[in-house]
Amino acid sequence: MPVTHERAVDVGSKRTVFSRNGGDPGRVPALLVESLEFAYPDGHVALREVSLEIHQGEKVALVGPNGAGKSTLMLHLNGILSGEGEIEVAGLRVTEPNLPAIRAKVGLVFQNPDDQLFSPTVFEDVAFGPLHMGLSEDEVRDRVDWALAQVGMSDYADRLSHHLSAGEKKRISIATVLSMGPEILVLDEPSAGLDPRARRNLITLLSELPHTTLVSTHDMLMVRELLPRMVIMDEARIVADGRTKELMDDVALLEAHGLEHP
Ligand SMILES: Nc1ncnc2c1ncn2[C@@H]1O[C@H](COP(=O)(O)OP(=O)(O)O)[C@@H](O)[C@H]1O
Ligand SMILES: [Mg+2]
Secondary structure, three states: OOOOHHHHHHHHHHHHHHOOOOOOOOOOOOEEEEEEEEEOOOOOEEEEEEEEEEOOOOEEEEEOOOOOOHHHHHHHHOOOOOOEEEEEEOOEEOOHHHHHHHHHHEEEEOOOHHHOOOOOEHHHHHHHHHHHOOOOHHHHHHHHHHHHHHOOOHHHOOOEHHHOOHHHHHHHHHHHHHOOOOOEEEEEOOOOOOOHHHHHHHHHHHHHOOOEEEEEOOOHHHHHHHOOEEEEEEOOEEEEEEEHHHHHOOHHHHHHOOOOOO
């Protein structure tokens, strides 16, 4: 489908809230994406002219229909995928030589915990990142203890990762990135597949973490509760970016991009 005039207007009118100097002008943005373009090897264009600036401490939702390009964008933020354009994390460019530092700064939590948890025990999974940062055994242990405490899973260090429930796996997945001391948390559909209690625990956890956070989701109630800024993607483009409160009231905009008004 061609890009319609209406979409172009959405971007123009909704983006102004977060101009380049919209945050504290003295601070480096937590994340800067400029004119990112990406096509998969089969030629499918998944990102077109994607630009996004997120300031330190912001909590941002990334919403849009299946296939919009949300996961593809997220996979660029720590260099798993690499397209045309510029990405900076806390002032550091995402380039091949910077990847180890970038991967410590960007805590990317995959949608499927089985992509994140691959060690026999929870301890080993959460220790994996810090171990590869060259920290001492004591430091690694401290970081694992701290990260597990952050997600309320201190008693789980010796458990087998692949035996955990979906909600437990999600929390451990978050611990595996917290243990690296990230600048920004990037979570791909974190509440998908969780039962109501696990979802509620996850929302509480995310509300307590002080990190700059980007969350892709179809859970519009979670967006309204947790994420004051909302970025809408559709057909490989960002089509709107603004305050959640305002965009949620724009029923025509939500409907145009397959989103439900919660
Ligand atoms: N490995 C791949 N090869 C080709 N196309 C892909 C691949 N992964 C995803 N895509 C396509 O890229 C588009 C964006 O996908 P994705 O980023 O997963 O969207 P979302 O996360 O918003 O659902 C979709 O059309 C999807 O089919
Ligand atoms: Mg996805």
